Amino acid sequence: MKGFALVLFVVFVLCAILSVLHPLAPNAVTDALGFSSDKPHVKHPVLYLVLAVLSLIWLRFATAQPAR
C-alpha cells in the first residue's frame, strides 16, 4: 500500500506539471488529460494537485504506527 500510494503521488505530481506546461500536441487523449496546448484549463492542475495531496495522506495513514 505504501509503495502504491507513493507511486500515485509521483504520477499525479507529474500530471500536474504536464497540465501546467501542456507541452503535447492536441488530440482527444491529451486534451482530456489537459496535457495539450489546445485550450489549457486551470481545472486539470488543480485536480492533479488534489489527487497528489490525497495520495500523500494515504501514504501517511499507511506508514503510521498502528493504534495500541
Add this chain to the structure above:
Amino acid sequence: MLLAVLQGVSELFPVSSLGHTVLLPPLLHWHIDESDVSFLAFVVVLHLGTALALLVFYRDEWVRIVRALVASIVRGRLSRDRDERIGWLLVVGTVPVGILGVLFQSAVQRLFASPIPVAMFLMLNAFVMFAGEALRRRQHARGDRPSRPIEALGWTAALGVGLAQSLALLPGISRSGSTIVAGLLADLDHPDAARYAFLLATPVILAASLLEIPKLFEPGVAIGPVESLAGCLVAGITAYASVAFLTRYFRHNDLRPFGWYCLVAGATALVLFATKVVA
C-alpha cells in the same frame, strides 16, 4: 431571475438541472445563447449560490466533518469517530466524479447536450429511479438487508455511490437521483440516502463553481455585480428551500413521483423535438 429559481430547484431535486437547461429554453422560446460568455458567467454565479446554500444548510455537520478529517490527518490514523468516517466516505465518493468531470465533461456535453439525447436520458433517469426503488423494496421485503447508517457504508459502497454521481455528467441524468438510488442500493434508508447525496454534491458543486470563477472576469461578460449578487442570492434561497423540503419529503416518501415527472417530461420533449414541433 427565473433562471436562478430554475437552477436552485432543479440542481437538488432529482430531475437533472443540466437536462432542464438544455430542454426548457427551446420549449419556452427563450432566446438564450448557451455559449455566450455572459450566460456562462451567470451559470457560475448560480452554482455558487446553490453550493453556499448546501453548505449553510448542513453547516454544523460540515464543521464536525472537517474538524474530524483534519484531526485524523494530523494523527495519521483512522479512528472510529462517526464524523471522520463520513468525511472520508465523502472524499472517496468525490474522487470519481472529480476525475471523470474534469477529464470528460466537455467531451460528454459536446456529444450529448442536444434536446433528443437529453430527453432520452431524462427517461432513463426515470427508469433508474423506478428500478432503484423496486430493488430496495424487494430487499426490504426479503428482510435480509436492513437499513444501516451512513457511517456504516464500506469504502467500495462509497466508491459506487461516487461513480453513480458521475452519471450526472450525462445531461438528463440527475446527480441527486443517481446518488440517492446508489445510496438505497447500499442499504441506506431514504432520509440518509438523501442526506448523503446532498453532502456528496456540496464539494463537487462548490469546486466546479469556484474553478469557473475566472469566467466572471473574461472580456465581454456583461453581468454586473448587482445582477451576479441577485442571481446568487435567488439561486441560494431557492436551493435552501429545496433541500429543506427534500430532507422532510424523504422521511416518508420515495423517488417515484420524480420518476414519473422525468418520464412524462422526457417523453413529451422527445416527441416534440423528434417531430420538429419544437426546433
